[in-house]
Amino acid sequence: xxxxxxxxxxxxxxxxxxxxxxxxxxxxxxxxxxxxxxxxxxxxxxxxxxxxxxxxxxxxxxxxxxxxxxxxxxxxxxxxxxxxxxxxxxxxxxxxxxxxxxxxxxxxxxxxxxxxxxxxxxxxxxxxxxxxxxxxxxxxxxxxxxxxxxxxxxxxxxxxxxxxxxxxxxxxxxxxxxxxxxxxxxxxxxxxxxxxxxxxxxxxxxxxxxxxxxxxxxxxxxxxxxxxxxxxxxxxxxxxxxxxxxxxxxxxxxxxxxxxxxxxxxxxxxxxxxxxxxxxxxxxxxxxxxxxxxxxxxxxxxxxxxxxxxxxxxxxxxxxxxxxxxxxxxxxxxxxxxxxxxxxxxxxxxxxxxxxxxxxxxxxxxxxxxxxxxxxxxxxxxxxxxxxxxxxxxxxxxxxxxxxxxxxxxxxxxxxxxxxxxxxxxxxxxxxxxxxxxxxxxxxxxxxxxxxxxxxxxxxxxxxxxxxxxxxxxxxxxxxxxxxxxxxxxxxxxxxxxxxxxxxxxxxxxxxxxxxxxxxxxxxxxxxxxxxxxxxxxxxxxxxxxxxxxxxxxxxxxxxxxxxxxxxxxxxxxxxxxxxxxxxxxxxxxxxxxxxxxxxxxxxxxxxxxxxxxxxxxxxxxxxxxxxxxxxxxxxxxxxxxxxxxxxxxxxxxxxxxxxxxxxxxxxxxxxxxxx
Numbered sequence: 107x108x109x110x111x112x113x114x115x116x117x118x119x120x121x122x123x124x125x126x127x128x129x130x131x132x133x134x135x136x137x138x139x140x141x142x143x144x145x146x147x148x149x150x151x152x153x154x155x156x157x158x159x160x161x162x163x164x165x166x167x168x169x170x171x172x173x174x175x176x177x178x179x180x181x182x183x184x185x186x187x188x189x190x191x192x193x194x195x196x197x198x199x200x201x202x203x204x205x206x207x208x209x210x211x212x213x214x215x216x217x218x219x220x221x222x223x224x225x226x227x228x229x230x231x232x233x234x235x236x237x238x239x240x241x242x243x244x245x246x247x248x249x250x251x252x253x254x255x256x257x258x259x260x261x262x263x264x265x266x267x268x269x270x271x272x273x274x275x276x277x278x279x280x281x282x283x284x285x286x287x288x289x290x291x292x293x294x295x296x297x298x299x300x301x302x303x304x305x306x307x308x309x310x311x312x313x314x315x316x317x318x319x320x321x322x323x324x325x326x327x328x329x330x331x332x333x334x335x336x337x338x339x340x341x342x343x344x345x346x347x348x349x350x351x352x353x354x355x356x357x358x359x360x361x362x363x364x365x366x367x368x369x370x371x372x373x374x375x376x377x378x379x380x381x382x383x384x385x386x387x388x389x390x391x392x393x394x395x396x397x398x399x400x401x402x403x404x405x406x407x408x409x410x411x412x413x414x415x416x417x418x419x420x421x422x423x424x425x426x427x428x429x430x431x432x433x434x435x436x437x438x439x440x441x442x443x444x445x446x447x448x449x450x451x452x453x454x455x456x457x458x459x460x461x462x463x464x465x466x467x468x469x470x471x472x473x474x475x476x477x478x479x480x481x482x483x484x485x486x487x488x489x490x491x492x493x494x495x496x497x498x499x500x501x502x503x504x505x506x507x508x509x510x511x512x513x514x515x516x517x518x519x520x521x522x523x524x525x526x527x528x529x530x531x532x533x534x535x536x537x538x539x540x541x542x543x544x545x546x547x548x549x550x551x552x553x554x555x556x557x558x559x560x561x562x563x564x565x566x567x568x569x570x571x572x573x574x575x576x577x578x579x580x581x582x583x584x585x586x587x588x589x590x591x592x593x594x595x596x597x598x599x600x601x602x603x604x605x606x607x608x609x610x611x612x613x614x615x616x617x618x619x620x621x622x623x624x625x626x627x628x629x630x631x632x633x634x635x636x637x638x639x640x641x642x643x644x645x646x647x648x649x650x651x652x653x654x655x656x657x658x659x660x661x662x663x664x665x666x667x668x669x670x671x672x673x674x675x676x677x678x679x680x681x682x683x684x685x686x687x688x689x690x691x692x693x694x695x696x697x698x699x700x701x702x703x704x705x706x707x708x709x710x711x712x713x714x715x716x717x718x719x720x721x722x723x724x725x726x727x728x729x730x731x732x733x734x735x736x737x738x739x740x741x742x743x744x745x746x747x748x749x750x751x752x753x754x755x756x757x758x759x760x761x762x763x764x765x766x767x768x769x770x771x772x773x774x775x776x777x778x779x780x781x782x
Contacts, residue, residue, distance in 0.1 A: 112138050119141075142285075142308075146308065147259060149310070149313060151256075155169055158195045158199065158200045160197075162226065163226050163228070165226065167225075169200055170221045170222075171200060171219075171222075172193065172194055173216055173218045175191075175216075176191045176216065186205070189207060198232060200222070200232045201231050203235055203236075205236075220241055221239065221252060223238045238267075240267055250272055255309075255311070255312070256271070257274075275308075278304065300326060302319075303319040303320075303322035304323070306318070328754070331761070332765035333769070342522075346389050349521075349522070350385065351385070353411065353415035354416075356415055357446065361407065361408070361440065361441075370552045370553070372396070373401050373404065373552075380394075380405070380412075384499070390546075391544060392526055393528075393538070394527070395528070395533055396532075397530065397532060397553065397684075397720070398684025399553055399687065399688060400554075406501050406526065406528060407437065407440055409501065409526055410437075410480050413498040414446055417478060418499065419495060419497050420479075420498065420499045420501065421482075421483070422480060422501040423488070423516055424503045426484065427452045427630050429504070432658070437482065448481075449479050449480070451482070451486050451487055452483055453485075453486050453630070481494060488512050497520030501527075502525070510541075527542075530656070532677075532719040533723060534752075536727070536755045536758045539758045543762070560686060560695050561695070562717075563696050563697070566698070566699070567698060573667060574615060576694075577616070581646050585691065586646050586660060586662050587663060587664070588665065589612060589650070590666070590669065590682055591670065592669075609649035616647060620644065621647040622636045622647070622649065623636065623649050626651060640660055641660050643662060655678060655685075659685075662689065663686050664694065665686065666694070667695075668695070672710065676713060676723075677719075695713075709725075709729055
């Protein structure tokens with residue numbers, strides 16, 4: 107969209123004054139190009155309206171008639187209202203009514219010709235509640251708004267549907283030729299040209315034209331993203347010289363020997379991929395994903411040891427202080443026999459500073475035979491005050507909790523260090539090809555043999571007494587349990603249970619077993635203290651919020667109870683379920699939910715049927731979409747108007763192939779070989 111005309115403010119169009127400009131801005135329409143890319147929410151076939159006498163109960167339909175009566179009734183001293191409109195088309199009358207929308211009265215007048223769309227609530231008299239309506243005027247308006255397939259656009263308060271449709275109708279022919287035709291993808295896919303797609307998007311001759319039009323414009327969006335990803339990768343390959351971090355096995359051999367268990371074939375395969383890239387010519391940029399409990403931490407440890415063997419410092423960033431603290435304990439236990447220093451850098455703890463204050467002089471990163479350290483931290487690692495020498499490898503755990511910008515900030519602490527990104531939330535394929543398209547992907551698709559599959563059950567609130575009887579039985583066997591709530595404190599609706607109040611009730615009900623409380627509003631040392639008590643089995647039950655989604659690893663815990671489970675996404679529930687099932691003991695996950703809607707019941711049934719995180723992630727993407735799945739922190743998610751990452755996998759692949767071909771052609775000079 108390079109034309110200056112398309113980039114002109116929408117206010118330069120005739121009839122778009124200050125008020126309309128502000129309304130369009132609320133729809134993120136600020137330029138003419140953005141106006142013409144405003145996607146209809148749906149279409150109405152107004153070539154065929156139903157006679158009012160033929161309207162069927164509870165079936166959606168469109169009718170047209172003349173206003174023969176209208177009026178506003180007020181109730182309860184004006185606090186409630188009902189606006190009614192009566193239409194007559196010569197066959198029968200239709201009563202349209204709107205509760206508590208008194209301003210609707212100003213939209214209509216006696217004698218207006220009105221089109222309505224909605225479901226018939228009753229047939230005696232024929233009535234529609236809150237139908238969509240449009241007043242029809244003569245002349246050109248009649249041709250735009252009726253007797254054709256009509257686009258219905260997303261609106262904002264005060265902006266009439268008819269006005270916006272008319273504006274796009276008048277503007278599209280003037281600026282359509284200014285939309286650039288992107289080469290390759292349209293022809294490859296057999297889709298319409300960009301300009302034909304825009305025409306069919308807004309004013310199709312037939313409904314069947316609208317989906318190919320949407321696909322073509324989606325392909326253009328995806329191609330733009332893939333070109334940007336490809337250019338970043340090409341720039342890295344052309345400008346960056348890799349640090350030699352392949353190692354010499356002097357640390358990995360004794361490390362693997364002291365582990366006391368054999369790595370899975372999947373772990374070994376991924377480690378071979380990592381070693382190859384850590385020894386390669388370009389800096390590694392790799393995402394390792396594996397289901398909960400698949401052994402990513404051991405893979406990260408081996409990768410860190412390769413870099414440390416090669417004389418480079420390693421930085422590992424985790425999303426929470428709890429997870430960073432657990433990593434610190436784990437890696438310290440693993441690396442201390444190898445005399446490799448491990449440091450912790452969070453908002454509240456800095457172990458290197460503590461060493462200096464204790465009078466140890468040179469911190470341990472320069473001791474232990476001169477071994478460079480592993481530095482584990484939270485967001486504190488990306489702060490401007492934190493510096494690290496000789497950074498060879500950056501490891502980011504639970505990448506979905508960070509934005510792309512945070513990842514880049516940490517990488518810039520060194521001179522093109524290698525990057526290893528890990529996630530226990532399996533990433534659907536389309537997201538992997540777009541958001542993480544600049545990373546190569548490895549999958550640990552095998553669990554250790556000693557893991558027993560977790561048994562999952564969905565229960566209603568009425569079953570809670572039996573659930574707690576079961577938990578008490580598990581506690582008597584010496585096991586431990588998590589109980590998770592969506593919120594910390596009571597909110598105005600009072601419908602969702604909260605951790606603070608429920609922890610007191612559970613403590614009374616499970617005596618003499620000890621109950622602890624963990625949530626994000628606690629101070630760092632309080633969270634760490636509670637976590638440690640639970641790990642040592644000084645607390646048998648941990649009542650918590652979703653803060654335990656990552657970072658609390660207690661193999662003795664065999665029960666995960668999640669109340670108001672419908673409040674969480676599938677991927678998040680699967681992550682929390684993964685806090686149990688970490689030993690040979692049978693573990694259980696109990697999801698308690700009201701699940702009033704069919705969709706909510708279907709979502710939870712997915713978890714009840716499957717322990718496969720990859721299948722669950724795909725289902726979560728289809729049910730919730732990428733924005734909600736990733737959360738607001740994932741700043742790397744492009745804002746698509748037309749692409750649907752839940753269903754457009756083939757378009758994503760096509761865009762990726764097209765981008766590679768374009769970039770390869772642009773990179774090859776005359777006389778050069780085309781081999782990469």
